[in-house]
Amino acid sequence: MAYIDLPKELPGIRGPMAFRPETAKPLNELAEVLLRDDNNTLTRGERELIATYVSSLNDCFFCQNAHGGIAQHYLQCDMQFIDAIKKDYTAMPISDKLKSLLSIAASVQKGGKYVTAEQIENAKTEGATDKEIHDTVLIAAAFCMFNRYVDGLGTWAPQDREIYVQRGPRRAEEGYIDFDLYK
Amino acid sequence: MPYIPLEDHLPGITGLLEYSKETAAPIRELTQVLLRGPSTLTEGERELIATVVSHRNQCKFCVTAHTAAADVLLGEHETSAKVKEDISTAPVSDKMKALLTIAAQVQQSGKAVTTESIQKAKDVGATDIEIHDTVLIAALFCLYNRYVDGLATVTPSQPEFYQGLGQRLKDHGYNRLPQGYDHLKKNNPVH
Numbered sequence: 001m002a003y004i005d006l007p008k009e010l011p012g013i014r015g016p017m018a019f020r021p022e023t024a025k026p027l028n029e030l031a032e033v034l035l036r037d038d039n040n041t042l043t044r045g046e047r048e049l050i051a052t053y054v055s056s057l058n059d060c061f062f063c064q065n066a067h068g069g070i071a072q073h074y075l076q077c078d079m080q081f082i083d084a085i086k087k088d089y090t091a092m093p094i095s096d097k098l099k100s101l102l103s104i105a106a107s108v109q110k111g112g113k114y115v116t117a118e119q120i121e122n123a124k125t126e127g128a129t130d131k132e133i134h135d136t137v138l139i140a141a142a143f144c145m146f147n148r149y150v151d152g153l154g155t156w157a158p159q160d161r162e163i164y165v166q167r168g169p170r171r172a173e174e175g176y177i178d179f180d181l182y183k
Numbered sequence: 184m185p186y187i188p189l190e191d192h193l194p195g196i197t198g199l200l201e202y203s204k205e206t207a208a209p210i211r212e213l214t215q216v217l218l219r220g221p222s223t224l225t226e227g228e229r230e231l232i233a234t235v236v237s238h239r240n241q242c243k244f245c246v247t248a249h250t251a252a253a254d255v256l257l258g259e260h261e262t263s264a265k266v267k268e269d270i271s272t273a274p275v276s277d278k279m280k281a282l283l284t285i286a287a288q289v290q291q292s293g294k295a296v297t298t299e300s301i302q303k304a305k306d307v308g309a310t311d312i313e314i315h316d317t318v319l320i321a322a323l324f325c326l327y328n329r330y331v332d333g334l335a336t337v338t339p340s341q342p343e344f345y346q347g348l349g350q351r352l353k354d355h356g357y358n359r360l361p362q363g364y365d366h367l368k369k370n371n372p373v374h
Contacts, residue, residue: 003301004311020315022216029209037205059294104333111240112332120186130187134199134334138206141329148322151293152285153315154301 003154007182011157012062013150014181027146031176034139042132044172045074046098047139049085050105054140056086057109060147062157069168079165097126101136108140186335192368194337194344195244199330201364210326214357217320224313226353227256228279231266232286232320238267239290242328244338251349277307282317289321 006015017024035047048071055063068082075081085092089102100123107114115137123133150157158164171179189198200207218229230253237245246267253263265273270283281304288295296318304314339345 003296003298004314016315016319020312020319022220023213023316023319026209026213026216030206030213033205033209039205058292108329108333112242112329112334115186115333115335117186117335131203134187134203135206137333138203138330141326141333144329145322145326148289148293148325149319152289152296152318152322153293154296154298 001154002156006153006155010181012066012155013146015155016149016153018181027149028176030142031146034135034142036175040131040135041129042101042135043074045071046101047135048074049082049094049098050102050136050139051143052082053086053089053102054105054109054143055147057106058144058147058151060143060151061159062150062155063143063147065157065161065164066167066171069164069166070171071168072165073168073172079161095126097123097128097132100126101128101132104133104136105140108137109144112141184335185337189334189336190364193364194339195248196327196331196336197364198336199334200359204359207359211357211359213323217316217323219356222313222316223310224282224316225256227253227262228275228282229316229320230256230352231263231275231279232283232317233324234263235266235270235283236286236290236321236324237328239287240325240328240332242332244331244336245324245328247338247345248348248352251345252352253349255349255353278304278309278313281307282309282313285314285317286321289318290325293318293322 051067233249
């Protein structure tokens with residue numbers, strides 16, 4: 001049970017978002033611009049994968065499955081692929097640039113100071129732009145916020161992971177702004 | 184030296200917020216609502232939450248900036264120093280001690296927050312919205328601290344820089360200044 005009086009039918013971040021619309025608005029706007037804005041050379045799938053990976057490192061069940069489901073939809077892959085990325089992305093058939101960015105995201109998850117000049121240099125060598133590096137750091141940092149928000153208030157999460165996979169296409173379609181928290 | 188090209192006259196978070204205005208807008212709005220919006224916690228109390236979390240994340244820029252903001256708002260330097268040292272003996276209310284304890288747990292991880300620390304906060308009068316805002320302020324500063332240090336932004340060493348920044352955060356809050364930040368160029372060097 002959540003630590004504060006949230007609408008009981010809403011899982012994960014949707015409970016606190018319904019509880020406090022004033023903060024939900026900029027939180028959703030941040031997610032929208034970071035994860036869905038078209039003015040970005042990282043695909044939506046790549047950005048959702050960074051979000052999923054950081055959420056799994058933070059052990060946030062709701063976020064890693066919600067964003068894993070969306071990533072799965074964008075990347076047209078199965079849950080095994082997403083799980084394998086979380087387990088060891090270095091062994092997966094993704095671009096070297098994305099691997100270098102996931103490495104930076106993992107350091108950000110531990111703490112800002114863990115990001116090294118070598119990691120940044122490696123990402124640039126693999127072709128990552130300044131904006132891609134910026135966005136990777138900020139997506140990782142943002143999910144260190146979202147994950148703490150979701151778990152720090154003791155919200156509940158559906159345990160059937162298929163539910164998140166089924167919701168993925170809808171969130172991909174509707175985006176993070178102007179969606180109905182109760183649907 | 185920052186990992187990406189940021190303006191020399193804008194150290195710490197400000198350079199990042201100017202580098203990416205599209206993401207800065209919601210981050211600023213969220214901060215303004217949480218730290219300056221209507222609340223039963225004072226602005227000074229909310230700055231103390233930001234200070235404690237930034238301190239525990241060892242983000243020198245953020246902890247110095249928010250210590251300065253808290254000091255300006257509280258009109259003294261003792262409280263901010265003491266909450267960084269030891270929450271349990273700091274000169275703040277029992278409710279603030281309970282909320283700062285929750286914030287310190289959020290700094291570690293969302294899962295580190297215990298039902299005992301929540302119950303304790305409620306027992307000493309914390310409302311649901313105060314608990315909500317404490318958790319989200321703490322989580323937000325876990326974002327800020329990682330953003331600032333993860334891109335290796337510049338941390339000025341002069342105390343006057345932070346005194347000026349603390350005053351600016353009291354006077355103007357977290358909204359982008361209407362005139363931008365070009366006027367700060369004359370205040371260089373910041374290193």
